[in-house]
Amino acid sequence: MRGSAPGSIAEIQSLVLNSDRVHVVGLGSKTALHHQTDGAAIVDLAEMSGILEYQPSEYTVTVGAGSPVRDLAAALKQHGQYLPCDPLLPGAASIGGTVACNLAGPRRFRYGGVRDFILGAQLVDGMGRAFRVGGKVVKNAAGFDLSKFLVGSLGRYAIMTELTFKVFPDAPCFRSLRFSYARLEDALSAIYFINQSAYELDALDLIPAAGGWSLLARLAGFEETLPRRVERFAASMERETAPADIDKLPETDDLWDPLADLSGEVLVKVALAPKQIPAFDRMIHAARRRYGVGGNLAWLAADDVEALAAALRKCGLRGLCLRGAVDSPVIGAPADDALAQRVKQVLDPHHKFV
Amino acid sequence: MNQSFLEALQNIFPADRLLTRDVELLPYESDALTAFQTKPAAAVLPENDEEIIETVRLCHQHAVPFVARGSGTSLSGGSLPIADGLIIGLNRLNRIKKLDPQQRIAVVEPGVINLSISEAAQPYGLYYAPDPSSQSICTIGGNIAFNSGGAHCLKYGMTSNHVLGMKVVLADGTVTQFGGESIEGVGIGPDLVGLFVGSEGLFGIALEITLRLMPQPELYRTVLAAYDDLGRAGDAVSMVVASGLLPGAMEIMDRLAIKAAEASVNAGYPDAEALLIVELEGEALQVNAEFEQLHGIIEESGAFEIRVAESEAERARIWKGRKGAFSAVGRLSPDYIVQDGVVPRSRLGEALVEIGALKEKYALDVANVFHAGDGNLHPLILYDGREAGALEKAEALAGEILALCVNLGGSITGEHGIGMEKRDYMPAMFSEEELYIMQALRRAIDPKEIANRGKMFPGGEAPALKQHGMHPLEKAGVISRE
Secondary structure, X not given: OOOEOOOOHHHHHHHHHOOOXXXXXXXXXXXXXXXXXXXXXXXXXXXXXXXXXXXXXXXXXXXXXXXXXXXXXXXXXXXXXXXXXXXXXXXXXXXXXXXXXXXXOOOHHHHOOHHHHEEEEEEEXXXXXXXXXXXXXXXXXXXXXXXXXXXXXXXXXXXXEEEEEEOEEOXXXXXXXXXXXXXXXXXXXXXXXXXXXXXXXXXXXXXEEOOEEEEEEEEEEOOOOHHHHHHHHHHHHHHHHOOOEEEEEOOOOOOOOOXXXXXXXXXXXEEOOHHXXXXXXXXXXXXXXXXXXXXXXXXXXXXXXXXXXXXHHHOOOEEEEEEOOOOOOEEEOOOOOXXXXXXXXXXXXXXXXX | OOHHHHHHHHHHOOHHHEEOOHHHHHHHOOOOOOOEEOOXXXXXXXXXXXXXXHHHHHXXXXXXXXXXXXXXXXXXXXXXXXOOOEEEEOOOOOOEEEEEOOOOEEEEOOOOEHHHHHHHHHHHOEEOOOXXXXXXXXXXXXXXXXXXXXXXXXXXXOHHHHEEEXXXXXXXXXXXXXXOOOOOOOOOOOOHHHHHOXXXXXXXXXXXXXXXXXXXXXXXXXXXXXXOOHHHHHHHHHHHHHOOOOOOEEEEEEHHHHHHHHHHHOOOOOOOOEEEEEEEEEOHHHHHHHHHHHHHHXXXXXXXXEEEOOOHHHHHHHHHHHHOHHHHHHHHOOEEEEOOOEOOHHHHHHHHHHHHHHHHHHOOOEEEEEEHHHOEOOEEEEEOOOOOOHHHHHHHHHHHHHHHHHHOOXXXXXXXXXXXXXXXXXXXXXXXXXXXXXXXXXXXXOOOOOEOOOOOOOOOOOOEEOOOOOOHHHHOOOOOOO
16 A cells, blocks of 8 residues: 655645545554555655664664664664564564554563653644654653553554654573463463562563463573573472473574464454453464463454454453454454543544544 | 532532631642642542542532642642632542552552552562652652652653553543553553643543552662762763663762751761762672673772662662752751753753853752753752742742753653643743643643643643741651652
């Protein structure tokens, strides 16, 4: 899907002002978001890209919203830094799409998600107004925090043209371990043990495996201390959670890609709490799935989207379809959107953004 | 406040929870921005959600402005009453409704004291991370309104980053719920939690809040370094940051602040132009390795004295002077104003030189204590409120510091919020259009502008100036203005 690719804020403003319906696209990696565009004018943000301000010593970076995540990651890496919310689809997504869809990867476990690292944004709203929200410093408490509101907003309230994030120094070395359990309950108990321990994991994912469940854990830090930290963690897990097996795994690219083994008609993200997993999992076990971020996220590949939506409704959960042919990308239980509607009234009163 | 409104309140609240007499209302006339006071028409003390919701609906119906108030520790006048308005005191809603250590969450009412959450979580090896220095008395409701910070914000964020879900009553009486127990918070759909937190009480009242808890670090390592030059302490912070370390806290105090702390709590600090405190936290093996690196950096940074805390007692001693610095400054001067502007970390040195020049220009003393890791300044402007025009002069100096922060690319507030105090400086940071949009949003939620009227936005009626002097709790060392 290609529309006009404006290269300036003024061009975006004029596109918004001269269109009845507007649909925003970054790099188009979440195809499920772009099916129902109702003949809207497509605003492609590919030209609104590039690193605009980056001072490693400030721990902040400002980028064009259409910038590929991989470009940002590469620039940060040169200075030993990273975006700790760990954007999903690092090879294909834009940073604006990452914010609009709120898609964080497994390393979100350590320091937080997209909402925890966004500091500010430059926007064009449905009235064609261009303005800034938030700030460009790591700490700021002035005015309403509309920059956080953008996280998960699916391009329905305003077009992001520029985004500022907090970034952190990255760890030099990583070690991954797999703990195997026969039953889901045992694997969840292991997560609860970790949650109350002082072990600082870089990532923690729960994956169904042949004959049970795997808990994938990663530690990050200095080369000289990692082996001892890994031994200590593994010994304590063995003692407290009685896994059937413990394996040390090589750090391959696929190991921590939550979507690597997920294929199906639709690909869905669900936010849930670990204690909701048992009931939910019984209903959707036909789907290929992985529970990320210590069991706080589910990534699902399903062939029957209606059945999945029904299961979500039953559990009071909502899902965001990333890929697949769906009428609406959001499925499951209805949202209480009283507050969101007020924002819509102000930023996009004519409901231009679809 | 008309009679029919009062009668309707009487139908909700028994006489002992509906305060209208002057003597009963006296404690609500001011908050921790002690220079100002206003008399509210009445105060109510709800004990459950329903009473709050009914009260807000009544206020909306009668267009009576209200201020939701916890312990009244706002430093920006955020909980100052509105003349002829209603105070909704939330301290009685102080239950921790749920503590789930397995999922590391707590569900609390708005009147719960910040520190009591950490105390409840402590047996499970967990704590609630945001630590404003008034944490032994301030409430979560107030923390949410002002997105409160503390000394440990760089690594784990402010209040907003620790709220996962909420049930709120909007200013027009609509009850709405968002987020939940997942660490993802709202997860699907716009982050309404992020929007509500920090709205300074202008959107409504939080009724129930789901918070994220954190595991207590296994080990803290703390170092105190003394410098004969303030700029050198600032350079040391840059060196630490450049090394790739991520300390939990980095704090700097200047000579005047050190002198005050010494006079007050006798922390045994070296006689220096500047002190830097750096603290690392985390898994013991990792922290010890990081500390070795940190120690090397501090040694190279030109410090003339380095003290490493070898025990919990020594760590407490290092922090004692820092934490007591604010109330200590009160010993040097009858009154002071504290600002909390933010500058990019790399421009800290520039900001301090400028503040030094402003100090000369206004012939007032300024003590500097700041969260150096995130560029959050806390200049304390000393004055004597008994001298005619002294407060005005101190405020003019404070205003110049705020303008300086904006000019250097920072913010007029890092953690105290705009409140009543800094509302006239909003145009320095936001364009007319940006302010207009924020005001439109406020009116979309609160068409009658009744929730915390007079805060955040420029203009509005000014509360009366109060007599000089410290807040009684501040004098007692219970709260401090940071």
